[in-house]
Amino acid sequence: MDNTNAIEKKYNIWIIILSLAIPLVVALLMVVKLKDFGFDVKPLTFLPPIYAAINGITAVVLIVAVRAIKNGKQDLHEKLMKFAICLSVAFLGMYVAYHMTSESTAFGDLNHDGVADAMEKAKVGGIRYLYYFILLTHILLSVIIIPFVLLTYVRALSKSFLRHKKLARITYPMWLYVAVTGVIVYLMISPYYN
Numbered sequence: 001m002d003n004t005n006a007i008e009k010k011y012n013i014w015i016i017i018l019s020l021a022i023p024l025v026v027a028l029l030m031v032v033k034l035k036d037f038g039f040d041v042k043p044l045t046f047l048p049p050i051y052a053a054i055n056g057i058t059a060v061v062l063i064v065a066v067r068a069i070k071n072g073k074q075d076l077h078e079k080l081m082k083f084a085i086c087l088s089v090a091f092l093g094m095y096v097a098y099h100m101t102s103e104s105t106a107f108g109d110l111n112h113d114g115v116a117d118a119m120e121k122a123k124v125g126g127i128r129y130l131y132y133f134i135l136l137t138h139i140l141l142s143v144i145i146i147p148f149v150l151l152t153y154v155r156a157l158s159k160s161f162l163r164h165k166k167l168a169r170i171t172y173p174m175w176l177y178v179a180v181t182g183v184i185v186y187l188m189i190s191p192y193y194n
Contacts, residue, residue: 007158043102055182
């Protein structure tokens, strides 16, 4: 077995484990609140704008990283991609922390007591469909992107650059979409946070 295959084989099990575990753990932690276990924690309501900003920074880093590699700056590309992965991990940690301490916010809940005037409800109603389309595609691709990012990264580690480049052409637009729509989802839901 050559070194490339050995490196990829070494990481394949971790790619599978993380690709399954991360979405399952996030889904579980979305419904489990720390207060359910007797922890008296205040909602971490300051986190959504921070993790939305991290999504925005991730999008910029991804764009700059692609430009770097197209300009032959492999070291810069590598550093930026590692940074993008670190940003995604930071986002994930903050996202989970927020949802473990806070109730979910409903889109269109204008005054948080179920009462909104008819004009506001109608205005929100039309945008609601767009919001949920963006949210659902964002969530779906955020799950799908995990093995793509990990496998693309491992192909670079194993110096299998042709295969890395081929997969990166699929990974990059999906990851960029997830990062950008994360910001859009935040901007659309932010008026309804408590």
